[in-house]
Amino acid sequence: MxxxxxxxxxVKALDGVSLTVQSGEVHALVGENGAGKSTLMKVxxxxxxxxxxxxxxDGSPVTIDGPRTxxxxxxxxxxxxxxxxxYLDVVQNIMLGHEPARGLLLDRGAALRTATAVLTExxxxxxxxxPARRLSVAQQQLVEIxxxxxxxxxxxxxxxxxxxxxxxxxxxxxxxxxxxxxQGVAFVYISHRLEELPxxxxxxxxxxxxxxxxxxxxxxxxxxxxxxxxxGRELDAxxxxxxxxxxxxxxxxxxxxxxxxxGVHDVSFEVRAGEIVGLAGLVGAGRTEIVRAIAGADxxxxxxxxxxxxxxxxxxxxxxxxxxxxxxxxxxxxxxxxLGMTVRENVTLAHLDAYSQYGFVNRAExxxxxxxxxxxxxxxxxxxxxxxxxxxxxxxxxxxxxxxxIGRAKxxxxxxxxxxxxxxxxxxxxxxxxxxxxxxxxxxxxxxxLPEVLGMSHRILVVREGRIRAEFSKAEATxxxxxxxxxxxxx
Amino acid sequence: MAHDVQAALEASSDAARAKANRGLxxxxxxxxxxxxxxxxxxxxxxxxxxxxxxxxxNVLRQITYVAILAIGQTFVIITAGIDxxxxxxxxxxxxxxxxxxxxxxxxxxxxxxxTLFVGLAVGCFAGFINAVPVVKLxxxxxxxxxxxxxxxxxxxxxxxxxxxxxxxxxAFENIGIGFLLGGQLSLLGLPGIPIAVxxxxxxxxxxxxxxxxxxxxxxxxxxxxxxxxxxxxGINVGLVKTMVYVxxxxxxxxxxxxxxxxxxxxxPNTGIGFELQSIAAVVVGGTSLMGxxxxxxxxxxxxxxxxxxNNVMNLLQIESYTQDIVLGAVILLAVVTxxxxxxxxxx
Numbered sequence: 012m013x014x015x016x017x018x019x020x021x022v023k024a025l026d027g028v029s030l031t032v033q034s035g036e037v038h039a040l041v042g043e044n045g046a047g048k049s050t051l052m053k054v055x056x057x058x059x060x061x062x063x064x065x066x067x068x069d070g071s072p073v074t075i076d077g078p079r080t081x082x083x084x085x086x087x088x089x090x091x092x093x094x095x096x097x098y099l100d101v102v103q104n105i106m107l108g109h110e111p112a113r114g115l116l117l118d119r120g121a122a123l124r125t126a127t128a129v130l131t132e133x134x135x136x137x138x139x140x141x142p143a144r145r146l147s148v149a150q151q152q153l154v155e156i157x158x159x160x161x162x163x164x165x166x167x168x169x170x171x172x173x174x175x176x177x178x179x180x181x182x183x184x185x186x187x188x189x190x191x192x193x194q195g196v197a198f199v200y201i202s203h204r205l206e207e208l209p210x211x212x213x214x215x216x217x218x219x220x221x222x223x224x225x226x227x228x229x230x231x232x233x234x235x236x237x238x239x240x241x242x243g244r245e246l247d248a249x250x251x252x253x254x255x256x257x258x259x260x261x262x263x264x265x266x267x268x269x270x271x272x273x274g275v276h277d278v279s280f281e282v283r284a285g286e287i288v289g290l291a292g293l294v295g296a297g298r299t300e301i302v303r304a305i306a307g308a309d310x311x312x313x314x315x316x317x318x319x320x321x322x323x324x325x326x327x328x329x330x331x332x333x334x335x336x337x338x339x340x341x342x343x344x345x346x347x348x349x350l351g352m353t354v355r356e357n358v359t360l361a362h363l364d365a366y367s368q369y370g371f372v373n374r375a376e377x378x379x380x381x382x383x384x385x386x387x388x389x390x391x392x393x394x395x396x397x398x399x400x401x402x403x404x405x406x407x408x409x410x411x412x413x414x415x416x417i418g419r420a421k422x423x424x425x426x427x428x429x430x431x432x433x434x435x436x437x438x439x440x441x442x443x444x445x446x447x448x449x450x451x452x453x454x455x456x457x458x459x460x461l462p463e464v465l466g467m468s469h470r471i472l473v474v475r476e477g478r479i480r481a482e483f484s485k486a487e488a489t490x491x492x493x494x495x496x497x498x499x500x501x502x
Numbered sequence: 503m504a505h506d507v508q509a510a511l512e513a514s515s516d517a518a519r520a521k522a523n524r525g526l527x528x529x530x531x532x533x534x535x536x537x538x539x540x541x542x543x544x545x546x547x548x549x550x551x552x553x554x555x556x557x558x559x560n561v562l563r564q565i566t567y568v569a570i571l572a573i574g575q576t577f578v579i580i581t582a583g584i585d586x587x588x589x590x591x592x593x594x595x596x597x598x599x600x601x602x603x604x605x606x607x608x609x610x611x612x613x614x615x616x617t618l619f620v621g622l623a624v625g626c627f628a629g630f631i632n633a634v635p636v637v638k639l640x641x642x643x644x645x646x647x648x649x650x651x652x653x654x655x656x657x658x659x660x661x662x663x664x665x666x667x668x669x670x671x672x673a674f675e676n677i678g679i680g681f682l683l684g685g686q687l688s689l690l691g692l693p694g695i696p697i698a699v700x701x702x703x704x705x706x707x708x709x710x711x712x713x714x715x716x717x718x719x720x721x722x723x724x725x726x727x728x729x730x731x732x733x734x735x736g737i738n739v740g741l742v743k744t745m746v747y748v749x750x751x752x753x754x755x756x757x758x759x760x761x762x763x764x765x766x767x768x769x770p771n772t773g774i775g776f777e778l779q780s781i782a783a784v785v786v787g788g789t790s791l792m793g794x795x796x797x798x799x800x801x802x803x804x805x806x807x808x809x810x811x812n813n814v815m816n817l818l819q820i821e822s823y824t825q826d827i828v829l830g831a832v833i834l835l836a837v838v839t840x841x842x843x844x845x846x847x848x849x
Binding site for chain 2: 329360363
């Protein structure tokens, strides 16, 4: 792949990326969250079409315009979330889309023979008649690999293959990869676990901000060098100055030994009035789960949450909202907004009791508040009656903010507050956070953009596997230190 | 400055509301115009029998029972649910109400009120039962209300021993077949306004207000539009969903009362197919089965359109098989044009 570029509205996801993979090679692809790894792989798999650039296979240029074309060229993707049909058994999943047939009928015998042949060749034992949903994660992964081989894949892309595996399962997976490698199969291996790269990869490519930074043999890429290349940039000055937290400022949010079924383990921390605490970590580390448990979006299984010194029994979003906790969710379209409703209806949705008497909604009051918020947050909408669906991402995010601001919460939990919005809107949202601090709010911010966490937090907590692993003040935090803890290189 | 922004916004808000309304106005306008042409033509073909006050009153009375069901159905469908049990709930509540009315010793207006409350209790309770597995276990309402449809019909037959239960009291005659202003309007050649039609109009008005002006109504739309966002906004999603099925069951009970009053008996097979007709009225009215969108008034217009179509085809002596084909085609046409309109006009 050379010179691949891909832009999404407002974001240049890939900017001339090149990647060469030789047969029988395991090529590791590393980069921060949002560096462009997934986008690049989706271009290769035919899920996206590149705006510019060229893909060559065996030296001749090809056009990959869909998943089926990618498959024909021998490219197989194994995503983090597997693509198995839960109710079909192992054989049926392996043969999916390639079922041998006799006339109009499926040839089950042939399917079984083909699947067994592939599995025997790989020396894998799997319960052939068990439905996929009852397989372990490691077994599901093996089914994915077998599926790729039935399709005669010559290049297998694996996204975070070891994320959910035990050490023994990882050893088995690596043995399998080495075996396939010796048969000439090439791998693109995407991983955040830098410590495993020397064990399995031949070369490492680092990408950052949609560009290829460097490709080198693994032997020449010690871990600290990889981290430096991943982080790379200087922190830019696009963040506003954070007002210092008063020495005597009250603790607004106190989280004690919080746990939840969604994977939060014994999390404790405090946030004071006028303070932003950033939660850093890799995607899937449990940061979102922590703020969701505080806000009652997932009901906690243990621990306690105090707001302004008062214990909050968090048994659902309703109680958290009443206690003054606002959760600005990560995925505004799926969780933050009702897209088919107007700006006005979305703004008042969480506090409609304040805008109604005897159950009747007072539209005039709603209108007044919404008009005020539109002016204050500079929400770019033609009117209060515009459907939120028709607004841009940054504007939608401001509507979400307005929805929580009108409730005058004490604690704001921002989950990826600037994801997918343009730079101008980002700056406005940062300023708004500072404004909230001035009014004595406590803020917790989850962000996968390292510069954002470092630039917009008074303190940074690094989360890995649902636990807080380290705490840094703004002064001590550096990208290298945070990444080292987040990837498990340092404790 | 702030004032200017405010003024400009208010002006543009009005403009946007006008624009939003314009869609509805155009739709309604097109329907009315189309109807007008059809009406004139039909009137000619039917030698003047269509455009008589008597005939038009009749149409209204015929649609009353399905239209009332369709009001509750509208609430359910806006939350992206469905209620298949309403047809049999008409029957169950009808039989129970008739037996109750025959069993008590008082009569007159108090009897009607008491009977209505008995019916509402049965209908609303059935709606509650419909909602519990939907809310607690996230089961599809298609299944839970299908089960209720069978159970309620079976129970209605069992209670009535397979026979209609004739009403002994004459207290229900008025709401069944009575007219308001019969004397005054007879001068205009009208038999008066059927009492049952007044019930329908009243219910449409009340529930239109509930849906568009109350907090509950807003929550109904929010849940249909994005249930997770509604939950995270602190809305008690389970309660609101339960309420829509209870409302639907209650509407079935009122419809059951009016039908029982009209026939002078509570009968276990009067509601067959009514659930599908009510869904048809909702859909023809433009409410999306995907949830999040809809209107009680539009549902009423949908029921009216279907009623007029039936009436016209009867007057033109089109045989009933052909009528079914035409009705089916109209329903399909309604949803297809609605989808196309959404795709190419709104964006």
